[in-house]
Amino acid sequence: MKDQAESLRMMLNSRNDGKLAKTLAVISGKGGVGKSNFSLNFSIALSNKGYKVLVFDMDIGMGNIDILMGKHPQYTILDFFEREMKLKEIISNGYENISIIAGGTGLLHLFSLKEEMFGRFSQEFNSILEEYDFILFDMGAGLSEDSAKFLLCVEELIIITTPEPTSVMDAYSVMKYIYLLNDSMPFHLVCNRADNRKEGMDTIARVQNAVKRFLNKEINPLGILPDDKTVSKAVAKQVPFMIFAPNANVSRSLTDITTRFINKAPHFTDPKSKGFMQNVKRYLLGR
Numbered sequence: 001m002k003d004q005a006e007s008l009r010m011m012l013n014s015r016n017d018g019k020l021a022k023t024l025a026v027i028s029g030k031g032g033v034g035k036s037n038f039s040l041n042f043s044i045a046l047s048n049k050g051y052k053v054l055v056f057d058m059d060i061g062m063g064n065i066d067i068l069m070g071k072h073p074q075y076t077i078l079d080f081f082e083r084e085m086k087l088k089e090i091i092s093n094g095y096e097n098i099s100i101i102a103g104g105t106g107l108l109h110l111f112s113l114k115e116e117m118f119g120r121f122s123q124e125f126n127s128i129l130e131e132y133d134f135i136l137f138d139m140g141a142g143l144s145e146d147s148a149k150f151l152l153c154v155e156e157l158i159i160i161t162t163p164e165p166t167s168v169m170d171a172y173s174v175m176k177y178i179y180l181l182n183d184s185m186p187f188h189l190v191c192n193r194a195d196n197r198k199e200g201m202d203t204i205a206r207v208q209n210a211v212k213r214f215l216n217k218e219i220n221p222l223g224i225l226p227d228d229k230t231v232s233k234a235v236a237k238q239v240p241f242m243i244f245a246p247n248a249n250v251s252r253s254l255t256d257i258t259t260r261f262i263n264k265a266p267h268f269t270d271p272k273s274k275g276f277m278q279n280v281k282r283y284l285l286g287r
Contacts, residue, residue: 059140
């Protein structure tokens, strides 16, 4: 690991200041809130606006981005970690020109991201940063030591909650956890499956108030996605709802959220941050 770390430090110090992808992670405090569905369709909405997007399904061994698309990629992130393939070799094409790295399914043993694996991932990741506008990590539900490494390295977080009290509490808890590790991390919030606009606004207000009161931190409310039957129909057909029904209420709402994100995201970027690789240097390598 020492040799890998030294190699990565030399690579970081020799990089130029060319255009690099903005890295995002989509997280939730609990499962079943529609996080992966949001990640996939949000990426499509970004692509529809002309951006080049790569989606990582980081629910390693239990991923479902490929299932939601009805596609069966030849390779997954497991091939990178377990067969030592290159990242570029496991990228597959998704809808609307987005690129996908699938998480893989049917894992029979508990996957643990060892330190040397993360070091190799960081080195490989550097080679694709200039090829995309956005790189989005769809994280597994909850937090672990492994997922926290990625969350500290990305530039911004999108937190998904629903109006359910347990979901609201879990969303706050995951933000508090990350805040204690990095108090400058930008938080964006989306309320999913709201019965109506008032319920969605009340939910966002509850989370905002808790974060402001107990963490003294502002979060960026991106918007509300309605509890739309279109979503379940699209899932059953294994087609992203942005493709299945682009004029449905949920699709129009997500387009609005995407526009809001594009317009506001630059204002939430930490001016001291130089992107994913510099955050790897700071949080993983301790430099």
